[in-house]
Amino acid sequence: MGNNETKTIGVFYTDKNRKTLVMEALMESIIEDGNDITSKYEKADIVITFGLSIFSDIHERARKENKPNILIDLGYWERNYEMLSKKNHYRLSVQHPQPSNYIMHMGEDPERFLSYKKTIQPWKMSGDYILLADIGQKSYDFFDMEYQSWAKKAIIEIQKHTDRPIIYRAKPSSFTAKGGLPGIPFSDPMQEPIEHALKNAYAAVTYHSNVGCDALLAGVPIFIQAGAALHMGLQDLSKIETPFYPTNRFSFFCNLAYCQWNVNEMRQGLAWKHLKEKLIPLVYEKT
Template structure:
């Protein structure tokens, strides 16, 4: 296993913890600094990287036949505290941006889900507006999409073919180039939280935003255009916007339980607990 890390302190903590856990299970691990050039872990079976900024790194290792593990901030985004800004949980996906390819194949127990103490609301059957949850420019580039503004404009035009409901455009808060779009109310910045945007919503439309996770918890169905993590329990066609899929409570709870097995804390990485769960997705 080769972990490619940037010079960010939180990636250093993550890389060290991940490597220790791999070694704990008797496998070999090495941590390498990103150089700014495309790097291929030709002497390893698995390449690990952080975030969608790793597009070229991801593609180069994938083309070389090397398994990839992509890490990013967890689906449940609690702060870890401490002197270095990081998250309590880091999400893990094997050979993909999200674990949707294998997420529902193996039913997981609810033990890890219960530890998260998430508030899960019943599906909402009465709602008003539609939320378009945007992603960053780096995310869109990772998937070969137009810039987030152009992509959101095309979504609005497409949505209007099926409904006249009000639309709220919610860009990724950290994307500094976000602008208002004709045909939608603009929700951006710290003046309005995602929870406030979701209040009274009929549905959420997104390609890959984590807002779909927040929406499902709030009981709001989603239309998934890409590979967002709620895809296994959501509609995937805008034509379904007036009657989006709302799976049975048991299936939604199973999705959440399985998802809890796709995010881990630094101590869980370091102890090898995370690697014990991740490894079978690579080697069977």
């Protein structure tokens, strides 16, 4: 994609406060860059969606047709301010809901990650329990799975290979609506910060939750099936007693920092510039 070419960008989102705030900021920078906006898929050169479940048909169509496709959701950190705060960060991923297919090839400088003042803790080689962090109802719907079905299967598999205690942690919205799992101790996401839940964990197990990234920062090895941190952990739960301790966490986080942006940065054009000049060519022109 030539960087100076005028493009027609298809935007798809529900008219809700947070999504409107984000998409209007991003559209402002796209128009300022000389591009056009459309709500018609057929007219779009590039598609942007905010809403994993409701626009899954558009995402799948764009992916099958190899049309550049950007998906927006909550970011990896700096995401828990008040809903309409412009300081909240949002994930912008290309082609898939998470950047796992290209994140290890981004080669970003450390400046942005260092600006967050995050500390990568030394690896913990022991712990008191395994933290199982579930995905939310919307993700289960997207993957066409029954709610908690993956978590139940994961617990059965873990218990085949270790007698370590398991603590279950749901996403806040799903925990509020549906609670935990019968007979399994739980970490209440409404009351216990994730940093505390990970403090004495031996390992963290998740499908694709951001908890995987939180665990890597906290020095807790991960078992993960998908998501940004896919290449930083193991998928095979039979290896729960022999976790993977990657040595490239710093470069991973340097790349991850460029996968999320706040509203002010979107309005300034920083997010669109990075997508247009770096990520879209990386994914669609060099693979």
